[in-house]
Amino acid sequence: MVKTVFNVLYRRLLQYYGPQGWWPIRNKSKNKGFDSGGYHKGDYSYPRTFKEAFEIILGAILTQNTSWRNVCRSVSNLNKENLLSPESVLSCCKETLSQIIRSSGYYNQKAIKLREISKFLIDKNYLSITKPPTREELLSVWGIGDETADSILLYAFKKHFFVIDTYTKRILFRLGILKEDKKYQEIQKLFHKNINQDLAIYNEFHALFVRHSKEYCMKKPYCSDCFLKDMCIYGKL
């Protein structure tokens, strides 16, 4: 039963790694770089102001196919330049914006994406954490795909959308739960049907997949030391 496997998997990941404290956000008090924990502790780092939600939205776009480390600099730069609001992003010239987010890669495309989401939020008047856009509306914005939309809905607006990324697919495939060619919506449905409708679990489970993909289940995995090898079929073929 998939439900049982998910339950066991979640518990074991959480026990091994502990809470990941997503979404990571600038640590104001320390004023240096990023800190995955320590921000809104016990509240899974959910934003309390629209500015914080917008920071998450920007980060979700900037981290597309890009390491989080590279995104941190960009978001810090955006903060330094007072660009953590849709209005200020739009008022910034495109070339300047590109350079500010340079470290995230794809900076020309991403500068456009940041402007597009900013324009969307202003046009539709989605400028409060209690007034989220729909998934369909987000997907209609140029530069927002399935994963980014769900990241925004879950981590910025506390809506129940499970985030599927390449890591999630890879781990589930290696565990023998999924076939390789499953599509985003199908995988998401699998989670929605088989785990509790609990924000903390949606939040944490995805973050734990990312963590596990970095520690053990990378492209070239360290199966021999992996604490999940007893329930995994990968490498035993």
Place this chain on the structure above:
DNA sequence: CGCCAGGTGGGAT
């Protein structure tokens, strides 16, 4: 040096 990183959109088939 090569490979990878919390994807997406566009164009050809």
Place this chain on the structure above:
DNA sequence: ATCCCACATGGC
């Protein structure tokens, strides 16, 4: 629908 590619920096 599905495959293929451009997009680009920084760490290891």
